[in-house]
Every structure is written in C-alpha cells, then in structure tokens.
Amino acid sequence: MKLATIKDGSRDGQLAVVSRDLKTAQLADGIAPTLRRALDDWAFIAPQLEQLYRELNQGRGRRVFDFDPAHCMAPLPRPCQWVEAAAYPSHVELERSGRGAALPEAPGDEPPMGQGGGEPLGPRDDIALLHEEWGIDFGAGLAVISDDLGMGATADQAHQQIRLLMLVNQVALRNVLPDELAGGLGPLQSRPAGACSPVALTPDELGDAWQGGKVHLALRASWNGKLVGQAQAGVDMAFNFAQLLAHLARTRQVRAGAVLAGGVVSNRGGKRGYSCIAEQRALELAAKGRAATPYLAFGDSIRIEMLDGDGKSLFGAIEQNVAQAVAPVDARRGR
C-alpha cells in the first residue's frame, strides 16, 4: 500500500492512504491519525490500512480527494531515529576524491553509517538556506522505515522488520563538510534538513524490483528540468537495507519508526549520470583538473523520482526549489 501525510497545520500531519496510481487519497483518521501511530502498532493497524487501500483502488473509497503532493509533509515528519548510511562505494570514493580526502581503505565488513537529524521536509518544500556559498548539493537516495528490531538482530531478522520505503533528498552543504569531518563527530551543520517523497510504500508495491533488500530500479534525478542521473539503485550497493538495519541494531534496540537512508545512489563509472553534484565535480576534476559544474543556486529546482517498469511513478516526485532563507530578527539588536 501507499501512505502519505497530509499537511493540516499540526506537526505530525494526517495519515492518508493513496491510490496505487497516485491520483486519489483518503484520510485514515478512523484507523490511525498519524503514520507514527500506525507504526507504533503496525501488526494491528496495517491490515486495516490495507483494507482501506484496496477499497480506494477499487473506487469504493469514501471521502476520496485528489492526491496533491504539494499538500504533503514527509510521510513520517518526526522520526525519532534518522540514520544515514553510505552504501554505494562509488559515491564514497567520488565524494572523497572531489574534496581531496584520502580514499577509504579497502571496503570492509562494516557499512559506513552515521546518525542524522529527524527533520525531513515535505516533497515540495523549499530547500531554504541562508547562503549559496555553503555549497548546496542534492543527494538522491532511498530510505526504509523499520519496525521494532531487537539488539543483535541478524540481517534476516532485520529484513522482516522493513515496513515502508520512500525516496529521500539528502541535502548536503559541501563547503561546510570538510571542517566538520575534521572534528570527528560526523556531519551536523553540513547536513541540513532533507526531504522525502510524497508517498511511503510497503515493499510488496515494488513487486520483483524488491529483491535481496535492494530496489532494482533506476532513480531519476533532474536539475532545472534536465535529467542528470538515472542510477540503478540495485546496482553497486555494497550493503542491502537488511544488512544496514542489522548494523544499526548491533548495540541498540531499534524502535518502530526508525528511518534508515541508504545514501546517495551511485553506479560505478558515472555512466548513468549523477545523483549528487559532488560526484560530477569529482569526475570533472579528475578528467580536466577543474570542477566546472557549480553547486545549486537560489532559484534552482531538483526533481527526484522512481518509475516502475511501465513508466509509472511509484513514490511520486520530490520537487524542491532552492530558496534563500532569512535569519530570525534579533529584537535586541534590531536585526
């Protein structure tokens, strides 16, 4: 099934079931007011949502409305755990070479992974930041939402607890990153709020494309209307989502509603374009000694989408404009 969270002025929004073709939706308020509540008791709530989903797809829904991604928050607007892996070695290598950092040692048994902030934006919210000079980059990827998972769980066990998938735009501030990484505590300021696709879907919606804990479809990234990337998300992924979740669970109880993003999707050799600008710049630097492609400018737009075998959008599109934010006025200083 496909789920979305509709903006209603509250911080958690309202849970809605969305039709498979993304055309219509129906509030799930009689079942669970928010996705958080649904995830809190998934085994009990999910079958009821599935029933609503079936009725909606069969044209038997009540109080049906046209689905509009512009009215969506992130499917889970306030996750308590937001973890970011870097499961595509090709991205890690390019990102590092682009900033002149040492390449990682031979890929080990452990996936690169760090804590992130649980503050995802809706799919049409602006990427609003104070300064272009921070080196604003997009980052197209996939994320899973987990159910409860015990400490020390195996990858097999983790696989069974993957409840939902969604697309993410993992925004990065490339010019803020190097100083921050030198501090050793991981990216913080250099990873501002990202965004999620309009819809989160259960793995069965992917059919055969969900295999071995990976999504075997292309992730399309467009910049100012031009398609710049269509990397295969199931290719060159060194750790699948089940392995990533098991890594997270090694020393902690993973709680229902934890979000784990797999990292910027990246295929070796750059043949299928790029899912973040840093990769393109690294390739230019290596080929011509100079990174020609600039980072995002205010007014730019980014679109991230995944199509099924029939060319139909699975998650709806993330479509964000880059905008200049304004710092709050300090009343005491008059600015």
Added chain:
Amino acid sequence: MKLATIKDGSRDGQLAVVSRDLKTAQLADGIAPTLRRALDDWAFIAPQLEQLYRELNQGRGRRVFDFDPAHCMAPLPRPCQWVEAAAYPSHVELERSGRGAALPEAPGDEPPMGQGGGEPLGPRDDIALLHEEWGIDFGAGLAVISDDLGMGATADQAHQQIRLLMLVNQVALRNVLPDELAGGLGPLQSRPAGACSPVALTPDELGDAWQGGKVHLALRASWNGKLVGQAQAGVDMAFNFAQLLAHLARTRQVRAGAVLAGGVVSNRGGKRGYSCIAEQRALELAAKGRAATPYLAFGDSIRIEMLDGDGKSLFGAIEQNVAQAVAPVDARRGR
C-alpha cells in the same frame, strides 16, 4: 516547574507534574497527554502546567500520587532531534589521550557537536548490552530541551528558547569507538541508548545556579555506591547551552522538542573526580603508564544526581544497573 513522564505501556507515556520536593506527582492529562504535545504548543500549555504545579506544591492537587522514579520513562521518550556536544575541553582532551588519538587543535570558535539517536531510556532502566568487552562507560552530563528556533538564530535568541533541562547518562562503548571514528561519520554503534533523569525542569527552578546558559552546580556520579565524581557543571564549560543551540541552528530550523546534550561534565586537573571512566583511565595511563580502572561490568550500578545548595535533589537520580542483553532468537536458525 518539574515534569516527568510516567510509564503506561505506551511509547510516549503520560505527562505528569512533579512537586518541587519530588515526593508527589499528578497526571497532566487534562492539559497535555504527553510532554511532546506540551512542547508542540508550549506558550499555550506551559502556563496551565505551571498552575497545576503551584497547586501540587501547595497541597491542593487532585488525584495526587507518590512520585516514584522507577515508574518514569525519559521525560521526552521520543525526541526527533538528539544532539550531543562536547562542551568541556578537559573531557575531550582526556578522552583522546586515553585512546592515543591526537589532541584537538587549539580550541576553536566552533563547539564539537554531532547527531545522536533519540532513544533515551528511563532513569531506572537497565544499561542492557550484549558484551562487556565493548568497554561500557557511563557519562554524566546535562541536556536542554529547546522550543522552535529559526535558522541562523543568535545565542541570545537561542537562550530564550531553552524550555527544560535534565540530567543525562551518555553511555559510550569505548572499545567500539576508535574504529567507528576512523570512518568519519561520527559515533553510532559506540553510542547506545543513554538515559535521562526522572524529572525535566524549567530553568527558573535552578534559581541563581542558572547563569549565562550554564548550570553552576556539581554533578554527582557514583559507581557501585561510591562517589567518583562531583565536577562543577558551570566550570570549564567552553560553550554555554545558548551558544550550543545557536551552533545547531546555523543551517537548520530547530524544532520544538529538540534535545541538546552538553557532553560529559569535566573540570580541569581531575580534582573533582570523574564523570566517565575513560577520563580516569587516561589520567592513570599518563601517571603510571597503565589504565588500571576497568570499564563497567554486568551487575555494576551507576547513579547520577545534582543537589541544590540545601542538599536537595533537583532532577531526581538516574540509577541504572548494567545488565547483559540477549539477542533476539532467529527462528530460521534456531538461535
């Protein structure tokens, strides 16, 4: 006022107002069912909670019950943002020297800070982990809970948005940390779930001890009943909580309910004992060439508390036992 969250089997618990002397409490369900809800609309909710708090302290409460920290969850069990700073340079220096890492460069203008996981335990919950060999350490510190704070806010603005303070036990796995830090994405597995004091309190409860965004009182840490640390939290803190929050807000909207932990409290020279074992081991290593004090063993207990000028507990005590966790049984593998 003092607030706590009472265990009721749900994931967010029930909000209660606790008397100043920590003896009695009263559910706030008529006002806000959870602390999250209260923080979502603090300007409207807080005055009502304050009124309940006054009545409770005056012996005019209704449905009053004895306050028992054993029934508490963390005051905010599921924060969406959990950030950990390292605001005490003495801790950073000792922790690094203890593992043979280079000392940080001359303290800069930027506080060390990284994302953490929002999964705090209650004050009496076990520190349950799979292996002693991970090098289980406690870490006594303070944390603030923020209201909404705009991107680019000043420290003055941030100071006005500090709503609550609490004690935290920032548990660390010292033998897992070095490999993880080498990866560059910050601590993840090496920072399992920590714990919070029974009570979160508004800054006014601290009276004159809340000055300049710091808490000018000693933080007491006991290990198996023996007092091992009583560092002054207001001394040797290089960045106050307002500055720390402003750092977090530089590239993001901080949302109500964000938790920012200041790091392990540490005074220079070790004269007032230690707030984490790693510091003691580093001092031993420097003095005798060998770290004699072991990390925590299963069965050990840790108590963290802060007393006011009259010797009364302000937040209640964190009292945790270290226990061996058991990994979930994998039905397919029969283990």
